[in-house]
Amino acid sequence: MAGIVGYGAHLPRHRIKVEEIAKVWGQDAESYKKGLMLREKSVPPPDMDTITLAVEAARRALKRAVVVKPSEIGAVYVGSESHPYAVKPTGTTVAEALGATPDIHCADFEFACKAGSEAMFVALSHVASGYMKYALAIAADTSQGAPGDALEFSAAAGAGAFIMGMDNLIADCLFTHSYMTDTPDFWRREHQFYPQHGGRFTGEEAYFKHTKGASNAILKKSGMQPKDFAYAVFHQPNGKFPQRVALELGFTQEQINPGWLAPTLGNTYSGASPIGLTATLDVAKPGDMIFMCSYGSGAGSDAFIWKVTDRINQVRDLAVRTKKLLDENVMYVQYGTYAKFRHKIIKND
Amino acid sequence: MTMFSARNWREYPQRYRLEAVKFKKSGKTYFPPRQVDPETGDTEREMVVLPDTGKILTYTVIRTPGPMFKDLAPYALAIAELTDGTRLMAQVTDCDVDAIKIGMEVRLEFRRVQSEGASGVLSYGYKFVPKWY
Numbered sequence: 001m002a003g004i005v006g007y008g009a010h011l012p013r014h015r016i017k018v019e020e021i022a023k024v025w026g027q028d029a030e031s032y033k034k035g036l037m038l039r040e041k042s043v044p045p046p047d048m049d050t051i052t053l054a055v056e057a058a059r060r061a062l063k064r065a066v067v068v069k070p071s072e073i074g075a076v077y078v079g080s081e082s083h084p085y086a087v088k089p090t091g092t093t094v095a096e097a098l099g100a101t102p103d104i105h106c107a108d109f110e111f112a113c114k115a116g117s118e119a120m121f122v123a124l125s126h127v128a129s130g131y132m133k134y135a136l137a138i139a140a141d142t143s144q145g146a147p148g149d150a151l152e153f154s155a156a157a158g159a160g161a162f163i164m165g166m167d168n169l170i171a172d173c174l175f176t177h178s179y180m181t182d183t184p185d186f187w188r189r190e191h192q193f194y195p196q197h198g199g200r201f202t203g204e205e206a207y208f209k210h211t212k213g214a215s216n217a218i219l220k221k222s223g224m225q226p227k228d229f230a231y232a233v234f235h236q237p238n239g240k241f242p243q244r245v246a247l248e249l250g251f252t253q254e255q256i257n258p259g260w261l262a263p264t265l266g267n268t269y270s271g272a273s274p275i276g277l278t279a280t281l282d283v284a285k286p287g288d289m290i291f292m293c294s295y296g297s298g299a300g301s302d303a304f305i306w307k308v309t310d311r312i313n314q315v316r317d318l319a320v321r322t323k324k325l326l327d328e329n330v331m332y333v334q335y336g337t338y339a340k341f342r343h344k345i346i347k348n349d
Numbered sequence: 350m351t352m353f354s355a356r357n358w359r360e361y362p363q364r365y366r367l368e369a370v371k372f373k374k375s376g377k378t379y380f381p382p383r384q385v386d387p388e389t390g391d392t393e394r395e396m397v398v399l400p401d402t403g404k405i406l407t408y409t410v411i412r413t414p415g416p417m418f419k420d421l422a423p424y425a426l427a428i429a430e431l432t433d434g435t436r437l438m439a440q441v442t443d444c445d446v447d448a449i450k451i452g453m454e455v456r457l458e459f460r461r462v463q464s465e466g467a468s469g470v471l472s473y474g475y476k477f478v479p480k481w482y
Binding site: 013014045046047048049051052055056059084085093096097098099320324325328329331340349 | 361365366420421440442443458459460461462466467471473476479481482
């Protein structure tokens with residue numbers, strides 16, 4: 001059975017608090033903290049981008065994979081909506097940095113916040129078909145939110161990486177299900193700096209419909225119920241949406257807690273549910289079942305059911321844990337520094 | 350423009366993967382890699398990958414950088430000795446320059462090193478970050 005051989009995450013150290021953003025735009029920080037359950041978010045410094053986050057997360061995945069040599073990786077797929085180049089692949093730089101070139105297939109995926117889970121889905125399919133021994137799927141973003149827009153309170157950065165294979169697994173993938181429709185809830189046209197969104201339309205008809213659609217379908221397909229899982233991870237555009245969808249589907253707060261990172265990480269877009277999965281694997285026990293459902297605007301969800309194997313105990317501490325990266329040694333920045341870091345200030349050449 | 354991207358490309362093995370050379374006779378490691386051991390004239394060598402942690406031996410703080418690094422000011426350039434004894438120079442990032450000390454433990458991380466304006470090629474490589482985990 002196909003599954004995860006190694007996993008890793010990477011996050012920036014810098015953070016900005018919701019109060020700091022609200023202060024600049026005359027908004028009420030408390031309403032974001034209570035309404036969307038967001039307290040702070042990660043901020044990538046100028047020398048960090050989707051490529052550098054992807055490389056560091058992938059190096060940790062390789063450390064945990066132990067048995068995998070970079071030259072044995074048959075594909076590197078990077079899902080992101082913030083690839084540093086419009087034309088020039090992210091995947092080749094990542095593969096080169098890992099020492100996995102030149103006998104390899106690289107592709108960059110895009111699908112709003114679902115690009116990472118689609119890279120995972122394709123990587124799993126390649127190893128399940130026997131077409132290659134290992135495939136690396138990375139979910140990475142340094143997401144953009146327009147100044148003063150509600151998105152600015154959540155748009156964050158981070159990466160999760162997964163080496164898929166058929167042996168030496170730390171988690172088997174038992175089922176997958178994807179659910180998508182054409183729903184215009186969030187988009188960015190070519191040459192535009194920032195995405196636009198449909199405000200409240202991003203909720204019921206977009207996030208909740210697709211997340212529930214994929215979740216209910218995979219539960220039916222597997223014959224399982226929410227109580228059969230130790231943990232559940234959902235796409236997290238803010239703290240509130242994943243909590244609400246989890247509770248409405250019949251999962252509990254305890255089940256989502258390890259992978260529910262948005263309140264202090266923000267929305268890492270393509271990275272959101274994959275990074276949540278890395279934090280969940282960090283605490284999972286052999287035999288635990290993990291439910292995962294991504295969401296990407298435009299719109300669709302990929303759902304996965306993972307079963308953790310005995311090997312998790314041998315590999316989890318071969319690289320730094322995600323929660324440690326999230327909680328420890330953070331550096332808070334003020335809005336001016338944040339605006340400089342995120343290239344929101346117009347300068348002369 | 351194209352000259353920069355080609356030069357940058359030639360240095361990928363050391364910049365991306367910390368590939369150094371170790372000479373057979375002296376057992377010495379050189380980074381960036383060399384063709385000939387300057388001490389023995391030996392050319393028999395093997396590729397070795399450097400460890401990713403070390404300690405700062407010395408550093409200097411740049412407060413008035415060139416235009417390419419203006420957004421990073423002030424920043425430090427440090428020479429660190431890695432755990433295998435190899436010394437290399439890199440920028441120190443994710444760290445207040447006043448917090449940098451000689452002897453401070455650092456880790457090498459993959460970062461964007463420079464970019465050729467707003468439309469040119471992006472250059473990646475290693476930088477030091479404080480070793481906190």
